[in-house]
Amino acid sequence: MLHRIQYENDETAFEEFYREHVFRLFQFAFAFVRNKELSEEIVNDVFLKFWQHRSRIDQIDNISVYLYVAVKNTAANYLRRKGLDEPELTAHHFYLSPDPEQLLVTEELRRTIQYSIDRLPPRCKLIFKLVKEDGLSCAEVASILDISYKTVTTQLTIALKKLSEHLQPSLGERRIKA
Numbered sequence: 547m548l549h550r551i552q553y554e555n556d557e558t559a560f561e562e563f564y565r566e567h568v569f570r571l572f573q574f575a576f577a578f579v580r581n582k583e584l585s586e587e588i589v590n591d592v593f594l595k596f597w598q599h600r601s602r603i604d605q606i607d608n609i610s611v612y613l614y615v616a617v618k619n620t621a622a623n624y625l626r627r628k629g630l631d632e633p634e635l636t637a638h639h640f641y642l643s644p645d646p647e648q649l650l651v652t653e654e655l656r657r658t659i660q661y662s663i664d665r666l667p668p669r670c671k672l673i674f675k676l677v678k679e680d681g682l683s684c685a686e687v688a689s690i691l692d693i694s695y696k697t698v699t700t701q702l703t704i705a706l707k708k709l710s711e712h713l714q715p716s717l718g719e720r721r722i723k724a
Contacts, residue, residue: 552603560600564593567610570680571617577672578621588624592616610682614690662712666705673698674705 547563550556568589575585592613606612666674676687677698684698691698 548603548609551597552600555600560597567613568593571613573675574614575617575621578618579624584624588617588620592620608686611686611689614676614682614686618690658713659709662709665712666708670701670705670708673701674709677702 547559550559551563571589571592572585575588576582579585579588595616596613603609663671663674673687673691676682676690677684682690684702685695688695688698
């Protein structure tokens with residue numbers, strides 16, 4: 547798909563690429579600016595620049611990290627221009643992706659899981675979301691958030707421990723997987 551975008555100027559491939567990434571990037575932007583319209587604008591600006599500079603796509607080592615960092619930097623630039631400090635990051639809209647095992651989880655347990663995730667400290671919640679929902683590696687998250695790998699793994703461990711403690715009565719013998 548990236549090849550088609552870069553070398554064939556394929557707008558259909560670009561639209562498909564956009565649809566694959568827009569929701570996660572919107573959530574990430576929202577963690578910074580906490581404004582729906584501004585988050586959409588930030589993400590669309592990033593994709594516009596991506597399209598305008600598509601001839602350099604092959605120079606990007608990791609496209610996901612590139613997009614997340616671009617969103618983070620665009621949001622930070624906006625906040626600086628407005629004279630605002632970067633807020634404590636908070637993750638929103640955590641969704642469990644359905645797989646056969648998860649489809650068997652009751653609605654009550656799903657709400658309990660969501661409630662437990664929402665109770666995590668902001669940075670812990672954001673890191674958990676980026677790793678567990680968005681599928682990024684700990685190294686990618688460290689690069690995106692400009693923090694150490696050790697901080698990411700520590701925060702992820704804290705999140706999993708807190709979730710395990712809170713969910714243990716509901717899960718019985720099951721364990722939360724890292």
